[in-house]
Amino acid sequence: MNIGKKIKSIREAKGMTAKQVISAVDMGAPMYSRIENGVNEPSLSTLEKIGKALGVKLSDFFDTDDKLADVNSYDASIMEKIKLVEELNDDEKKIVFSLVDALVGKKKLKDALSGVLQDVK
Amino acid sequence: MNIGKKIKSIREAKGMTAKQVISAVDMGAPMYSRIENGVNEPSLSTLEKIGKALGVKLSDFFDTDDKLADVNSYDASIMEKIKLVEELNDDEKKIVFSLVDALVGKKKLKDALSGVLQDVK
DNA sequence: TATATTATTACTTAATTAAGCAACTATTTA
């Protein structure tokens, strides 16, 4: 499997659009399209930026055997959401976190988020 | 550690001279020198050839412990939240995501989460 | 020391990636 297909498969597995990656990487859409379709080969620095946008390690583009269960395995869509949540003001955050708390049924959530919510509580 | 130093350290660990690698890779000595010294960045195909000459996998050039700044920049409390959210079932996720969507007012959220929510919708 | 081998640096030229713009296609949304 070439690097372009690998990038695309990771991107789709993360539920991200090409546009999201492009804006995160700050590169031209035409170039990114050519990379995913194998027309052009990305440079290492470009691949590094793409990996950053996708939330994977550089080595994840190359090997297929060893995995995982670490921070980098979290779905990029979750990271997208976190970024959005962080844009909320404190009151809004409180609402969201309380709801999650209720759904998950884990009081420790508030403690875990104490750093973020310290002045809200 | 940059890629050049990594190549050099692997080469020296294998007890090979630069000349040996160069002849095996069939590339110019000046270019190889610049790569090892970080002046130039090798292309993926060149790095692949170097890896072949050194007898290592491409992923061996990239340490697995180099976590991504993008992910690591989030503090532990955020990671706690991610884990909790991921414990939700799809319906619950949908509620949380919809709420965040409403609060943030960004339609792109749904797109970002389409991969996660595809079978919920 | 003197010599040979290895490695680096300074050029030129060729090939490839990348940016930027425009146009086109395809898919989704209103």
Added chain:
DNA sequence: TAAATAGTTGCTTAATTAAGTAATAATATA
């Protein structure tokens, strides 16, 4: 259906990697 969004392709131009030659520096060996 019409409009908006996502993705692709065709260009041009700029930046970078790579090949090649030659000269210099550094290191090892006789």
